[in-house]
Amino acid sequence: MKVDRLSDEIWKAIVSNDASYDNVFFYAIRTTGIFCKPSCKSRIPKKENVYIFQNAEEALSANFRPCKRCKPTDERLPDQTWVDQITDYIDRHYPENLTLQIIAEMCHGSPYHLHRTFKRITGITPSEYIQQRRIEKAVKALIETDQTIQEIAKSVGIPNTPYFITIFKKMKGKTPKEYRYIKRNLHLHRGATK
Incomplete structure (x- = not known):
């Protein structure tokens, strides 16, 4: 049964990674969908995002996934x-400053592991996956909006516009401006021939 109220004692056990509370309760983090033992060395969650469960089965039945680091x-x-958990996290946070350390902390594992x-399962590194997501979102914005290249670059998490243009050209073979021009003219040409 989920405990709605987080006592000071329980919160202190989480913050101090107190192993004496392991198997007394488990805590889940709403924003990551993961649950842990009190002794877990992962980043301390925000108190308002924490749910407490008496056992692992309750957390699992509430659709929380076990932490990769503490193995509850x-x-x-x-x-x-x-x-899948890592890619889901990246998909939701790609515009943010995502380092391997941050992703590892949020997904409860070591950066190296x-x-x-990630590379063994997907064939690409987490960094390459982040860049792919950013460029996919940039393509959509170039075609569907009138945002400037600088605005699009910033919105997808690459605030340095020249760097964004370099990455975009490397991945798409054209600069963002050329890409937009070609796609829009192709769209106009298709519309005129109908």
Whole structure:
């Protein structure tokens, strides 16, 4: 049964990673969808995002996933499940400053292990995946909006416009301006021939 109120004692146990509370309760984090043992060394969550469960089964039945770092179910999370969790986190946070360290903390693993596992499962690094997501979103904005290149670059998490243009050209073979011009003229040409 989920405990709605977080007592000072429970919160102190989470903040201090007190192993004496392991298996007394488990805590889940609403924003990540992960649950942990009190002793977990992951980043301390915001208090308002924490749910408390008496056992791992309750957290699982509430659709929380076990932490890769502290293994609250004493089972190893399958790598594909963990990579799905990582890509989901990146998909929701791609415009932010995402470092490997931040992703590892939010997805409860070590940066090295996360990088290695992600590349083995997906064939690309987390950094490459982030850039792909950013460029995909930039393409959509170039075609569907009148935002400037600078505004689009900033909105997808690459505030340095020349760097954004370089990455875009490397991935798409054209600058953002050329890409927009071609796509819009192609669209206009198709509309005129109908």
